[in-house]
Amino acid sequence: MDDTLLIVDDTPENIGVLFDCLTNQHFRILVAENGMNALEIAENKCPDLILLDIMMPGIDGFETCRQLKSKKQTKDIPVIFMTALSDTSNKIKGLQLGAVDYVTKPFQQHEVLARINTHLKIHHLQKKLQVQNEQLIKLNQEKNEFLGIAAHDIKNPLVAIQSAAELIEIDYEIMSKTDILKRATNISNATRQLFTLIDNLLDINAIESGESKISLALIDILPIMQSLVMIYSRRAKDKKITIHLQASETQYFAFVDENTLMQVLDNLISNAVKYSPYGKQVDIRVSQHDKCTRCEIKDEGAGISVSEQNKLFHKFSKLTPRPTGGEHSTGLGLFIVKKLVDAMNGKVWCESEEGKGTIFFVEFGVDGFTQTETH
Numbered sequence: 001m002d003d004t005l006l007i008v009d010d011t012p013e014n015i016g017v018l019f020d021c022l023t024n025q026h027f028r029i030l031v032a033e034n035g036m037n038a039l040e041i042a043e044n045k046c047p048d049l050i051l052l053d054i055m056m057p058g059i060d061g062f063e064t065c066r067q068l069k070s071k072k073q074t075k076d077i078p079v080i081f082m083t084a085l086s087d088t089s090n091k092i093k094g095l096q097l098g099a100v101d102y103v104t105k106p107f108q109q110h111e112v113l114a115r116i117n118t119h120l121k122i123h124h125l126q127k128k129l130q131v132q133n134e135q136l137i138k139l140n141q142e143k144n145e146f147l148g149i150a151a152h153d154i155k156n157p158l159v160a161i162q163s164a165a166e167l168i169e170i171d172y173e174i175m176s177k178t179d180i181l182k183r184a185t186n187i188s189n190a191t192r193q194l195f196t197l198i199d200n201l202l203d204i205n206a207i208e209s210g211e212s213k214i215s216l217a218l219i220d221i222l223p224i225m226q227s228l229v230m231i232y233s234r235r236a237k238d239k240k241i242t243i244h245l246q247a248s249e250t251q252y253f254a255f256v257d258e259n260t261l262m263q264v265l266d267n268l269i270s271n272a273v274k275y276s277p278y279g280k281q282v283d284i285r286v287s288q289h290d291k292c293t294r295c296e297i298k299d300e301g302a303g304i305s306v307s308e309q310n311k312l313f314h315k316f317s318k319l320t321p322r323p324t325g326g327e328h329s330t331g332l333g334l335f336i337v338k339k340l341v342d343a344m345n346g347k348v349w350c351e352s353e354e355g356k357g358t359i360f361f362v363e364f365g366v367d368g369f370t371q372t373e374t375h
């Protein structure tokens with residue numbers, strides 16, 4: 001976009017000379033004939049640079065500059081004073097008031113242009129830096145928050161490990177074998193929780209720093225689903241939950257990364273089992289559509305309220321439904337799922353009704369160019 005320059009001068013000849021030198025330079029030019037007019041235009045039009053004369057009727061250039069620099073909307077606009085060649089004290093005063101530079105009359109056209117371009121460049125770089133700085137501050141706050149929650153979640157299993165180990169240290173002579181075994185099981189469960197949490201944190205770190213290696217290819221995803229259903233059917237037996245896979249075709253192609261898709265489906269199926277009461281059923285369906293392949297994971301669990309559905313894919317989102325068989329929960333699974341699905345140009349969403357159950361949908365394109373429809 002063209003830069004906008006505001007020329008503030010009460011002498012038409014000066015304005016004419018500047019126009020000559022600035023035309024054909026892709027600038028939008030605004031003109032003010034006095035200080036008050038300049039302040040008004042600067043506030044409303046936010047020019048990228050102001051060329052300011054000193055001697056003007058009404059408020060002079062110095063006062064105009066002082067007022068520009070005192071207002072939030074105009075304080076960052078670079079001001080270049082226009083002054084007589086020999087007037088050193090005016091040059092110094094202008095710079096002290098916050099001007100970035102001066103040009104001397106009679107104008108040397110190439111010099112004026114070079115100075116304007118230099119200061120526009122600096123001004124744009126400064127603006128960019130400011131935006132980046134604000135982003136960094138926000139990211140740093142997020143990281144601190146993230147670290148705080150992670151540290152808190154690491155503490156619980158560590159306390160469990162410490163207390164079980166201390167109990168054995170103190171009482172091992174009077175403890176039965178069964179008691180010792182129970183404490184050892186506590187220690188290994190808590191250790192497993194820690195590993196899961198650390199794996200999740202590392203995954204997030206890899207995704208957010210752009211280091212996760214995802215290479216998309218058109219593959220048949222049915223074998224992945226079949227093997228996950230087999231693994232989870234065994235685990236779900238403890239809760240008397242049955243898992244059904246419904247697929248009418250023998251192959252379902254999708255443009256995905258095999259391991260990443262496995263991780264996504266693993267999270268969704270593990271949630272369905274984790275948040276289902278004993279004796280219920282989990283239905284997994286795969287279907288081919290015009291430009292995409294869709295997987296549905298349906299459970300008969302407690303369901304998720306509409307207000308909580310908005311928080312599902314956030315970091316550390318442990319919501320009202322709690323694991324029904326004492327399983328561990330870090331609240332990171334779906335956050336990772338969303339990031340991974342995005343990285344594969346897919347879509348993930350859920351439909352849920354409290355008291356009835358939840359269906360998670362995940363959809364991928366069937367070629368490298370298809371972006372699946374928005375839901």
Ligand SMILES: Nc1ncnc2c1ncn2[C@@H]1O[C@H](COP(=O)(O)OP(=O)(O)OP(=O)(O)O)[C@@H](O)[C@H]1O
Nearest residue numbers: 271272275317318319320321329330331332333334
């Ligand atoms: N199928 C589901 N039915 C009901 N609630 C669910 C379901 N899936 C997720 N939730 C809710 O959403 C929250 C976030 O799920 P998410 O998978 O991100 O984390 P998690 O299961 O708590 O822990 P993990 O990081 O081990 O996956 C869960 O804590 C649970 O309250």
Ligand SMILES: [Mg+2]
Nearest residue numbers: 267271333334
């Ligand atoms: Mg989960």
